[in-house]
Amino acid sequence: MTSYSVVIPAFNAERTLAAAIDSVLAQTVVPAMVIVVDDGSTDRTAEIAGTYGLQVTVKQQANSGPGAATTRGFEAVTTPLLACIDADDIWLPEKASRQLERLERCPDLDAVFGWVKLFRHNELPRPDASVRDNWGRSTMMMRLSTARRIGPMIDPPTGRCGEMIDWLARARELNIKFEMMPEVMALRRIIPGSLSYARGTRGAGYLHVVKAALDRRRIKSA
Numbered sequence: 001m002t003s004y005s006v007v008i009p010a011f012n013a014e015r016t017l018a019a020a021i022d023s024v025l026a027q028t029v030v031p032a033m034v035i036v037v038d039d040g041s042t043d044r045t046a047e048i049a050g051t052y053g054l055q056v057t058v059k060q061q062a063n064s065g066p067g068a069a070t071t072r073g074f075e076a077v078t079t080p081l082l083a084c085i086d087a088d089d090i091w092l093p094e095k096a097s098r099q100l101e102r103l104e105r106c107p108d109l110d111a112v113f114g115w116v117k118l119f120r121h122n123e124l125p126r127p128d129a130s131v132r133d134n135w136g137r138s139t140m141m142m143r144l145s146t147a148r149r150i151g152p153m154i155d156p157p158t159g160r161c162g163e164m165i166d167w168l169a170r171a172r173e174l175n176i177k178f179e180m181m182p183e184v185m186a187l188r189r190i191i192p193g194s195l196s197y198a199r200g201t202r203g204a205g206y207l208h209v210v211k212a213a214l215d216r217r218r219i220k221s222a
Contacts, residue, residue, distance in 0.1 A: 001100045004081035004141065005033040007073030009066045013087035014044040015121070016189060021052060023091040029100060032079050033057060036087075039069040045087075065155030067163030070137065074147055082144050084137035089116070090187040091138070099141040102181060110176045111142035114185030121191035131184060136164055139185045146176055 006024050010017055017036070024034055034056045036049040040063025049058045061072055070084060081103065085091055099112050116134040119125035150171045156162045171178070 001029055001097070002081055002104060003032040003079040004083055004096065004100065005035060005077045005079045006031045007070060007077065007082060007084045008034065008036045008087055009039055009069030009073065009084070009137075010036055010041065010045050010049070010087035011039040011063065011066070011069070012041045012043045012045060014041075014048055016088040016191065017045055017048050019090055020085050020087050021049070021056060023093075024085060025052075025055060026093055027091065027096040028094050029097040031083070031096070033077070035059065035073045035076050037061065037069040037073045039063055039066065065163065067153035067155040067167070070163075071152040074144075074153075077144055077147075080144055081141060082147060083141040085186070086136070086138050088121075088189040088191055089138040090189070092185060092187070095139075095185040096141070098183070099181065099185070102179070103141065103143070106179075108177060109179055110146040110171075111140060112179050112181050114139040114181045114183055116186045116188040117184050118188050118190055121189055125187055133180050133182075134186070134188065135168060135178075135180070138188065146171070149174060150176065 008017070008020060021034065021036070024031060036056055036058050038046040038049065038058060038060045040061060046058055046060055049056055057076065059072060059076065061069065074082065081100070083096065095114070099114070102112050103109055113133070113135055115131055116139060117125050118130045150167060153163050153167045156166070168178070
C-alpha cells in the first residue's frame with residue numbers, strides 16, 4: 001500500500017494525547033511518520049509526545065491555533081498520503097487500511113473522510129452513542145499533492161473554530177474531489193476545553209468562514 005503520515009496538532013492535550021497516538025500506532029497499516037505539533041502548550045503535551053522516541057516526531061511552536069499547527073505538520077510530510085487526528089480523538093484499528101484501499105482503487109479521488117462515534121471523556125463509548133459523518137481532521141486521508149494545492153489552513157481571528165471548514169471550502173472551489181465513506185472510522189471525544197467540545201459550542205469562527213467564502217466568490221465574479 002502507499003505510505004502515509006499522520007499529523008496531530010495538540011494544545012494542552014496531556015489528558016488525551018497518548019490515547020490518540022496509541023490509536024495511530026495500533027493501525028493495521030502503520031504510518032511512515034507521526035508528527036505531533038505542540039501549539040504552545042503549557043502542560044505536559046510535548047513531554048508525553050517525546051516519550052515515544054523515534055516513533056513520533058515532535059515540533060513545537062508558539063500558540064498560533066489548530067490551523068497553523070496542522071499546516072506546520074503538513075510541511076514536514078514527505079509521503080504520498082497524509083492523515084490527521086485531533087489530539088482528543090481515537091482512530092479505530094482499520095481506519096487507515098480501509099481508506100488507503102479506497103484511494104488506491106479510485107485514483108480520481110483526492111481525499112476520503114468517514115463517520116465518528118461520540119463518547120464522553122472518562123467513559124466508554126455507549127452502544128447507542130451518536131454516530132455522524134465527519135468532514136474533519138480526525139477522519140481525513142488526503143493526497144499530499146492535494147493538500148499542497150489547497151494551501152495553508154488559516155485560523156479565523158474570531159475563534160478557534162472554522163479553520164477546517166474554510167480549508168475544505170477552498171478545496172471545493174478548486175474542484176477537488178472528496179468522498180464520505182459510510183462507516184465509523186474514529187471515536188470523537190467530548191471533553192470541556194477540547195477541540196471537539198469547542199466545535200459544538202462556538203460560532204464566531206464559522207461566521208468568519210462564511211464571510212470569507214462569500215468574499216472569494218465576489219472577487220472571482222468581479
